[in-house]
Amino acid sequence: MRASCTVLPRGAPYCQNFLQGSCLFWGYLRKAPESSLRVRTRRRTTEPVNLPMENFTPLTSLAGGLVIGLASALLLLLNGRIAGVSGIAGGLLRFKRHHMLWRALFVAGLVAGGVVWNAWAPQAFAFKLERSSWALIGAGLLVGFGTQLGDGCTSGHGICGLSRFSPRSLVAVLTFMGAAAITVFVVGRFFGGTL
Amino acid sequence: MNPSVTDGMVSKGHVDDATPGSLRFLVTSFVSGLLFASGLVLSGMTRPSKIVGFFDFSRGLASWDPSLAFVMAGAMAVYVPVWLLVKKRERPLFDLRFHLPTRRAIDPKLVTGALLFGVGWGISGFCPGPALVSLGALSKAGIPMVGGMVLGIVGFHTLEKWRGAKVARAPQVRD
Numbered sequence: 001m002r003a004s005c006t007v008l009p010r011g012a013p014y015c016q017n018f019l020q021g022s023c024l025f026w027g028y029l030r031k032a033p034e035s036s037l038r039v040r041t042r043r044r045t046t047e048p049v050n051l052p053m054e055n056f057t058p059l060t061s062l063a064g065g066l067v068i069g070l071a072s073a074l075l076l077l078l079n080g081r082i083a084g085v086s087g088i089a090g091g092l093l094r095f096k097r098h099h100m101l102w103r104a105l106f107v108a109g110l111v112a113g114g115v116v117w118n119a120w121a122p123q124a125f126a127f128k129l130e131r132s133s134w135a136l137i138g139a140g141l142l143v144g145f146g147t148q149l150g151d152g153c154t155s156g157h158g159i160c161g162l163s164r165f166s167p168r169s170l171v172a173v174l175t176f177m178g179a180a181a182i183t184v185f186v187v188g189r190f191f192g193g194t195l
Numbered sequence: 196m197n198p199s200v201t202d203g204m205v206s207k208g209h210v211d212d213a214t215p216g217s218l219r220f221l222v223t224s225f226v227s228g229l230l231f232a233s234g235l236v237l238s239g240m241t242r243p244s245k246i247v248g249f250f251d252f253s254r255g256l257a258s259w260d261p262s263l264a265f266v267m268a269g270a271m272a273v274y275v276p277v278w279l280l281v282k283k284r285e286r287p288l289f290d291l292r293f294h295l296p297t298r299r300a301i302d303p304k305l306v307t308g309a310l311l312f313g314v315g316w317g318i319s320g321f322c323p324g325p326a327l328v329s330l331g332a333l334s335k336a337g338i339p340m341v342g343g344m345v346l347g348i349v350g351f352h353t354l355e356k357w358r359g360a361k362v363a364r365a366p367q368v369r370d
Binding site for chain 1: 269
């Protein structure tokens with residue numbers, strides 16, 4: 001892979017990622033053999049890179065995005081609610097009587113989706129990222145607290161808010177995207193990519 | 196956005212604000228959650244390394260993974276037209292009124308919250324949706340992540356109560 005990158009013109013490796021990424025992910029969904037997964041992670045052994053390179057999957061990501069949009073649009077058009085995961089989960093955890101059942105069902109749908117997809121295509125949850133449970137719990141605390149304080153996450157502010165042309169959501173999205181980028185930089189630079 | 200149009204639809208905590216318990220309303224909620232999860236899985240967002248790959252510019256453009264942007268674009272391509280349609284409607288199909296976020300202020304709370312969330316997102320590569328889906332998949336990372344999230348959410352609301360922050364902000368519809 002690396003050798004070919006140096007020979008091909010500038011845009012080409014990008015293009016390769018583009019195609020390979022899509023194919024690989026479809027491979028995942030069809031339970032690709034173990035060997036095809038290894039190819040991906042064994043690339044680039046010369047650099048002290050701690051985070052493995054992910055393939056760009058434009059087609060499946062766009063398709064998945066359309067499905068997410070459809071799910072959110074259904075909730076808005078039929079039920080009149082914003083499909084913000086943190087907002088729905090937050091309401092659920094505050095035990096507000098009248099708004100419990102539909103929230104519980106939405107969250108149950110998300111979790112059930114995980115159960116079903118894991119049974120059918122467990123590779124969709126496979127990733128290589130060195131994170132201890134403590135780091136994840138800490139991250140979870142930040143995500144939980146932050147989304148409640150900031151009134152939304154990637155779904156509520158990101159998809160629904162931006163689509164509704166909300167300036168408030170735009171500020172939120174730019175802020176959390178910036179914070180995430182800086183965090184990834186710091187983790188990669190000063191913690192060697194592991195936490 | 197025309198505020199007068201939006202204000203007309205905004206929930207103000209009136210008596211007819213009760214959530215309908217009709218079967219179709221509840222089925223829609225569940226189906227929407229299920230579809231949402233499928234979209235996340237299909238788009239690769241249940242693999243945190245793809246999120247980190249999106250924010251990792253250290254290896255140059257050729258190995259950057261812009262998938263997240265494609266997910267957002269795909270979702271907005273569906274949601275924007277539906278929103279434009281919804282703006283013209285009096286009420287959703289299965290409820291009496293739209294329940295939309297009422298807050299407009301861009302204040303320190305919003306920015307601080309988004310900052311904290313962004314840091315957690317950057318550390319873990321999980322935002323709340325994929326975290327819950329991963330919990331269903333019993334993924335090793337999903338379980339501690341959701342555990343922390345629940346603590347964070349409950350912690351926030353406990354703190355709010357403590358501070359005696361009166362919830363005078365109508366029905367708390369969150370983004």
